[in-house]
Amino acid sequence: MPEGHVLHYLARDLNAAFAGKPVQVSSPQGVFAAGARALDGRRFSRAEAWGKHLFLLFGATPDGSTDGTASAGQPPARIVHIHLGLIGKLGLQPHTESLLPGKVRLQLSDGHTLAHLHGPQWCRLITDAEMDHAIARLGADPLRPEDPFNQEKLNTVKTKVLRSRRSLASQLMDQKLFAGVGNIYRAEVLFRLGLNPDTTGKGLASETFDLMWQDLVELMQRGVAAGRIDTVHPEHTPEAMGRSPRKDDHGGEVYVYRRAGQPCHVCATQISARVMEGRNLFWCPGCQA
DNA sequence: GCCTTATGTTCAC
DNA sequence: TGAACCTAAGGCT
Numbered sequence: 001m002p003e004g005h006v007l008h009y010l011a012r013d014l015n016a017a018f019a020g021k022p023v024q025v026s027s028p029q030g031v032f033a034a035g036a037r038a039l040d041g042r043r044f045s046r047a048e049a050w051g052k053h054l055f056l057l058f059g060a061t062p063d064g065s066t067d068g069t070a071s072a073g074q075p076p077a078r079i080v081h082i083h084l085g086l087i088g089k090l091g092l093q094p095h096t097e098s099l100l101p102g103k104v105r106l107q108l109s110d111g112h113t114l115a116h117l118h119g120p121q122w123c124r125l126i127t128d129a130e131m132d133h134a135i136a137r138l139g140a141d142p143l144r145p146e147d148p149f150n151q152e153k154l155n156t157v158k159t160k161v162l163r164s165r166r167s168l169a170s171q172l173m174d175q176k177l178f179a180g181v182g183n184i185y186r187a188e189v190l191f192r193l194g195l196n197p198d199t200t201g202k203g204l205a206s207e208t209f210d211l212m213w214q215d216l217v218e219l220m221q222r223g224v225a226a227g228r229i230d231t232v233h234p235e236h237t238p239e240a241m242g243r244s245p246r247k248d249d250h251g252g253e254v255y256v257y258r259r260a261g262q263p264c265h266v267c268a269t270q271i272s273a274r275v276m277e278g279r280n281l282f283w284c285p286g287c288q289a
Numbered sequence: 290g291c292c293t294t295a296t297g298t299t300c301a302c
Numbered sequence: 303t304g305a306a307c308c309t310a311a312g313g314c315t
Contacts, residue, residue, distance in 0.1 A: 002296060002297085003296050003297095004296095005296095006296080052296095052297075052298095083297080083298075084296095084297080084308095085297045085298065085307080085308065085309095086295060086296075086297040086298080086307090086308080086309090087295070087296095087297085087307095087308055087309045087310070088297090088308070088309080089309080089310085102309080102310085103308090103309075105308090118308090118309065118310090119307095119308045119309040119310080120308075121297065121298060121299090121307075121308065122298090173297095175297095175298090182296050182297075183295095183296060183297085184296055185296085229296075257296090258295095278297095278303080278304090279296095279297085280295095290314105290315085291313105291314080291315080292312105292313085292314075292315095293311100293312085293313080293314090294310105294311090294312085294313100295309100295310095295311090297307105297308105298306105298307090299305105299306085299307090300304105300305085300306080300307105301303105301304090301305085301306100302303090302304085302305100
């Protein structure tokens with residue numbers, strides 16, 4: 001159940017475990033069996049994340065043979081394109097002989113580490129060109145601050161957003177604009193900047209956009225490091241405020257996400273909720289008037 | 290055990 | 303706009 005930070009730490013961990021090594025690839029559940037066969041035994045080149053999309057790039061077979069899957073004139077499809085959707089999970093663990101529980105779509109192993117993918121929205125074999133195409137359709141990713149191509153995208157996105165009559169709450173969920181931002185980060189970044197969710201792009205100052213982007217970068221980098229979403233400032237943590245830590249399945253400390261009816265940590269107003277873009281949106285009517 | 294919900298996206302109407 | 307899809311966990315009976 002991921003926002004962009006999950007895919008980025010998964011890419012990091014997959015690279016640490018497998019980059020440059022030949023890996024066994026299988027699909028115990030069977031749905032990806034043909035793809036797994038085409039990749040089994042190949043060298044794992046690298047994993048790459050863009051927004052909520054994860055790409056696993058494979059290279060040659062260990063004996064140096066180039067390719068067995070390419071048919072005449074067709075480029076080889078040697079990239080696994082994964083999107084976890086709402087409920088997908090990808091986990092890494094030490095490789096033991098015991099069978100994994102549940103329905104495993106894709107399994108990678110080098111004999112030491114085992115990666116297992118459950119319930120993804122997509123798990124497809126694609127070519128280099130298809131990967132480029134997938135990335136071209138995505139917006140700017142707050143977790144690629146050093147990437148010049150991403151910086152280009154950000155300039156375009158900023159122009160689009162500031163010209164739009166759509167609300168910020170709607171635009172923040174649009175992966176063609178903000179790649180990797182999901183329902184938690186949208187609610188929390190709006191709260192942290194004191195922005196009403198219905199504020200339109202046209203109504204936004206250029207500097208406010210920059211602050212919002214910078215906040216997304218910081219929050220999501222923290223999410224990658226911690227493996228969970230924490231958005232509260234130090235003075236509003238449970239320890240600082242003498243309240244009990246949040247018990248929620250996403251695990252982090254937040255201001256408004258899934259806190260409808262509870263008092264705001266800052267002004268004690270009851271947190272509101274309504275459905276927007278088909279998802280539950282949470283905000284504080286006091287702090288985000 | 291059954292029902293609801295979930296950090297998401299696509300497709301049909 | 304609503305349904306469908308993929309799976310697991312928590313709340314309910």
